[in-house]
Structure formats: structure tokens, C-alpha cells
Amino acid sequence: MKIALVAARPIFEIKELHKELSSRGHEVVMWPLDDLTPEQFVNGSLVEAWSGFDLIYYRSGMSDAGIEMLPRLLGDRPDRLVNQVFIKYPLSRHKIYQAFAAIEGGLPVPPMFIGRNVPFAKLTAELGLPFIVKGAQGIQGNRVFLASDEQNYTTLLETVEGDVLMQKFIPNNGDYRVFTIGGEVYQIFKRVAENGSFKNNMSLGAKGEPVVDLELRERLGNIATKIVRALNIEIGGVDIIESAVDGNLFFLEVNVNPGWAGLDSTLGTNTASAIADYFESRIKSSSTATL
Numbered sequence: 001m002k003i004a005l006v007a008a009r010p011i012f013e014i015k016e017l018h019k020e021l022s023s024r025g026h027e028v029v030m031w032p033l034d035d036l037t038p039e040q041f042v043n044g045s046l047v048e049a050w051s052g053f054d055l056i057y058y059r060s061g062m063s064d065a066g067i068e069m070l071p072r073l074l075g076d077r078p079d080r081l082v083n084q085v086f087i088k089y090p091l092s093r094h095k096i097y098q099a100f101a102a103i104e105g106g107l108p109v110p111p112m113f114i115g116r117n118v119p120f121a122k123l124t125a126e127l128g129l130p131f132i133v134k135g136a137q138g139i140q141g142n143r144v145f146l147a148s149d150e151q152n153y154t155t156l157l158e159t160v161e162g163d164v165l166m167q168k169f170i171p172n173n174g175d176y177r178v179f180t181i182g183g184e185v186y187q188i189f190k191r192v193a194e195n196g197s198f199k200n201n202m203s204l205g206a207k208g209e210p211v212v213d214l215e216l217r218e219r220l221g222n223i224a225t226k227i228v229r230a231l232n233i234e235i236g237g238v239d240i241i242e243s244a245v246d247g248n249l250f251f252l253e254v255n256v257n258p259g260w261a262g263l264d265s266t267l268g269t270n271t272a273s274a275i276a277d278y279f280e281s282r283i284k285s286s287s288t289a290t291l
Contacts, residue, residue, distance in 0.1 A: 001283050004053045006031040008061025012261055016272035017057070024276060029053075033061040041069050051075055054283050057082040059257045064090070082282065083256055084232045092231050095136045095253055096165055105230050107223055107251045110241075111168040116157055118166065120150045127168040136163035146198055171244040175200040175252065176211065178224035178238040179263055179271070181278050185221040189266045200241075208266030216242075219249055227254050234282075235275060 003026055007014050010030055021028045040046040050056060050073060058070070058081060067090050071078055078087055091097040102109050111127060123131060133156045135143030143160055146169065147153040157164065174192035178185060190209040191200040200206045211217055224238035237258025241250050260271040 001054045002027045002052060003279065004029050004031050004050065004056045005059065006033060006056060007059040008033045013259060013272070014059060017275060020272040020276045021279065041066065041073070046073050047075050053080060055082060055279055056080050057279070058086060082279065083234045085256055088232050092233065092256060093137060094163070095134060096163055098253055099165070101230055102227055102251045105226050107226060108249060110170055110250045113166045116164055120153055123166055127166060131169050132167040133157070133160060134165050134167060135160045136165060144199060170241050170250055172241050173244050174209070175239055175241040176220050177263070178220050178240065179258065179260065180224055180228045180233070180236045180238065181274055182234055183225060183229045185224060186271070186274055187263055187267055187269055188217055188220055189263055191262070208262050210267060223249060223251055227251060
């Protein structure tokens, strides 16, 4: 089988998948997006180049405009794309869009406001202090901040570009990452921020811990599978936080094509192998997985 791994650069996850799939006898091509020109998106040459692949795993690197072009680039076989979310819900990476989808699906989300013009007095009355200021598009916690007073909040608004949302800060002892494959729970682990940080991202130094409480795992899994199935996310990482005050769970966001180095180092799993299994089942089915 011939599989394309499409990304801006050969990051850890792409290299691991390439090694795993190649070891199984598949023909695997790492397709660097940085080598593409705008002309290739519109003149048919990329459509022709991709036509010979049984499966195309787009991971990252395209602009919003490039993602809008994906249906055309896939020709008459759009089902070959892993993560149909990019075709069906192009705004899926947008945190406000995710919040809408979660609310529509009846999932618990932290109290929040959207936009830059909400009076500070209203924010503090409804959300308390401190509260979260989050850019609607960002990864690895790079556009998430904690506003402690009005001057700080005003400065943060000048810092964060694009759409922005404000959320109630949920006191916590860490958050949970639910890794899903094919709309089902693959693994769950807890992420605990390093001392002094409110961000539980592994990329920022957080430590991973196993989650052994079966009841908690079920609650986390129910939230995660609802959101990834609603958005047709085949490879996803759902972030959920548990209140240290009352134990309530809140959906924070879902990452399309999440990293898994922290997951594997915490639990000793081989996520590249699990995803390769899914790719093989996907190709054999010869149709888009129905989540």
C-alpha cells in the first residue's frame, strides 16, 4: 500500500509513523509542504501526484486557504484523507468553533465570553479573577494567558492576535489528555504542570501520570468520544480539566493530530503502531470511517 505523510517538516510523529509503516512493507512518502508552490495547488499537478496514494495523512503546515483546497487536491477520492474533519469542518482547529460544537453536543465547558469588547467589570463579575485569555488558534499553550487585573488584561489583548475568548479559570491539580483513534479512546493520561505554571502542556515541562480510576476514565472517555465523533476527528487529543473544588469535568479543547511523545513516555505505549493499525484498517475498508 502507498501512503503519503504530509507535514511542514519531518517532526517526531511523522518519523515514527514512517518507520512503523515502512517496517510493515508499505511504500511511505514523507511529503514536505514547504516544497510546494501556489501553482501546484491550482494547476492539477498536485492532484496528479497524490492520485497514486491509497491513503493521505495530512498532519500540519497548510494555511487555512490550503486546507480549503483539500477537496480539490484529493480528486474523486476524498475518502483517502485521514481526519475528514479538514474537509467537513475546516474551522475545527478554531477554539471558539470547538466550544460551539461542545455546547451543541451537551458537553460541559468552562463559563466563557467571546471577543475583545466585553467590559472588564462584566468579565470579573462572571468569571472572577484571575481568568483565562486564550487565542482561538494556537498550539502547545502558546496563546493561553492568565489575566490578573485590568491593566494586565488590556496588555494581553494587545498581545494576542486574531479571535480571542475568555474563560473562567478552573482550579485544578492537572488536566487530562484523552488520545483517540478512529473515534474511540486509545489511551488517557494526566498532565501536571511544573511548579509555578498554570499550563499543563507536556511541551512546557508538565509531567505525565497514568489514570487508573476506572470511573474517571469512563467519564473522560464519554466526553472525548462525543466531541471527536461530532467533528469527524480520526486522530485526536481531547483536553479535559477536573475542578479541584467539586470534581466536575470540563471540556477545554480538542487537538487534531496531537503529538504523542509525552503519551508514550508516560505509559510506555507505541502510538505509531496503533495509528498504523488504524491506517491499515482504513485502507482495507475502502471507505471513509463513519465515526
